[in-house]
Amino acid sequence: MEHIIEVQHLSHQFDDFVAVDDVSFSVEKGEIFSFLGPNGAGKSTVINVLTTLLRLQKGSVTIAGYDLARDPVKIRKSIGIVFQQETLDRDMTVWETLEFHGRLYGLERADRRERIERLITLVELETKQDDLTRNLSGGMKRRLEIARGLMTRPAVLFLDEPTIGLDPQTRTRMWEYLREVNEEGTTIFLTTHYMDEADQLSNHIDIIDHGKVIISGRSWELKNTLGQDLIYIETTDNVGATRIVGENPSVREVKKKGKGLLVMITEDGTHLLPGILESLQKEGIRLTAVNLKKPSMDDVFMHYTGKDLRDEEQPRMQPQARRTRR
Ligand SMILES: Nc1ncnc2c1ncn2[C@@H]1O[C@H](COP(=O)(O)OP(=O)(O)OP(=O)(O)O)[C@@H](O)[C@H]1O
Ligand SMILES: [Mg+2]
Known part of the structure; x- marks a missing residue:
């Protein structure tokens, strides 16, 4: 089986705080892979290192055949990213957002047009294409960000908490888009703290807590361990x-x-x-x-982390991660 992402012994510190602690995993080409964990587990830190936003401190990462330490630019060209925080330019329209991104990545005019039309249809924003992004609802913004992440036909699409803050219906639609995108050949790496999202969407789940991968497997495999x-x-x-x-x-x-x-x-x-x-x-x-x-994913999570993930879905307070010193 071909591994499109290969991560070995990845660690990351902020000053003396270890946010990611010796994490190893691999993602097969064509799958949907979830990093499931509570607030402060280290999910965004991992995704930010993999997408070259944070410097690689320790460990080795290969994405789409490129070594992160040697070829970060090539990696950037092979991936799409949807961040946890919204990053749209509020003064651009939906169409302009995608157009600008296409130009940034050097897509030809005809190519840009064709892709924008297709993606706007995919995420059902046809009637909003000339609206400023500031006037979109939260769910529409999220959909636009996904469309933008797909402009370059990435080999891997990284999504950090793709459905955070969305209503249940919009979340379900979002999962449908992601499945469609995946069926068209894009490997998806997502982080989430929603059990059902990881459970329903992904072929493979790694549970992460306090910077460490606690258990890894297919949803049914994880449940069967209980x-x-x-x-x-x-x-x-x-x-x-x-x-x-x-x-x-x-x-x-x-x-x-x-x-x-x-x-x-x-x-x-x-x-x-x-x-x-x-x-x-x-x-x-x-x-x-x-x-x-x-057994449900909640039970799996509870069993391996000793806590209920729902307990942590309270207002987003300071991360509960224990400060581990080295
Ligand atoms: N720039 C930073 N400086 C210092 N500490 C940081 C920084 N970024 C993250 N951390 C810490 O690293 C830990 C992991 O954070 P990270 O954002 O990776 O968690 P997460 O799993 O994405 O959480 P969430 O579900 O809340 O998004 C947290 O304890 C956080 O406070
Ligand atoms: Mg995060």
């Missing part, structure tokens, strides 16, 4: 329940979650559940809630 089913229970005695349930040979692990316990099991939950309930009853422990389900 076992076949998950049982969530709330009881009158969680300490006792943890001990009793943990003794069952088909139980892999019992973890505290919120008010209750998450039980990871290695066989079909519908078969196992009655026995578990019986063993609790025998010890006089009552159940107040029970729920059987398949």
Whole structure:
């Protein structure tokens, strides 16, 4: 399999703060690859190094066959970027934004025109093409930024939090655009802190936290690592329940979650559940809630990082990353 991105032992510091800590991964040509992690995990730092915005400090990076340390200019020509922060010129129209970008990259006039028309149709901005970008809605701006990232027909499109702040419908449409773009042959590297985005969109997910890749794999592979089913229970005695349930040979692990316990099991939950309930009853422990389900990306994240990603979707406060010193 051909790797279009190859990253080895990448580290990045801001002064003595280690934002990215010995990260290695590779992206196959043609796939959609997600970096999933909470605020401050180091996602933007990685994407900024890969797209040449930050200087490569340590480690090696190859993109589209070019070495980042030797050929940053060639890499820049092979990629498209959509930043986390909006970067549109408010005084340009939709058409001008794309036209300007095309010129910047030396596209021929006829080529520019053809691509602009196609991209404006792709992101459904036909009726807005002569509007100033300042007058677009947030979702339209995001779509325009994606179109701009695609002007140069990049081998790899980098998107840092592509759907941040968008409503659910617009997000779903955005995923459709990205799938279309991907089907036309562009490899996509995206960062997100939305579980469902990583889960639904990508072929491959790396979970990153505190600057380190914690686990990597296809969505179903990550979920399978938690076992076949998950049982969530709330009881009158969680300490006792943890001990009793943990003794069952088909139980892999019992973890505290919120008010209750998450039980990871290695066989079909519908078969196992009655026995578990019986063993609790025998010890006089009552159940107040029970729920059987398949592992989700939330559970995967929770399992490997020890926290709920949703907890961190509160107002964007200072990053919670611990300051690790070297
Ligand atoms: N220019 C900088 N100077 C100092 N520290 C920085 C700088 N840029 C990022 N950091 C720190 O590096 C860590 C990683 O930041 P980064 O922006 O890569 O996180 P992220 O995963 O993209 O988070 P978010 O989901 O909030 O966008 C954070 O603790 C951040 O405060
Ligand atoms: Mg970021």
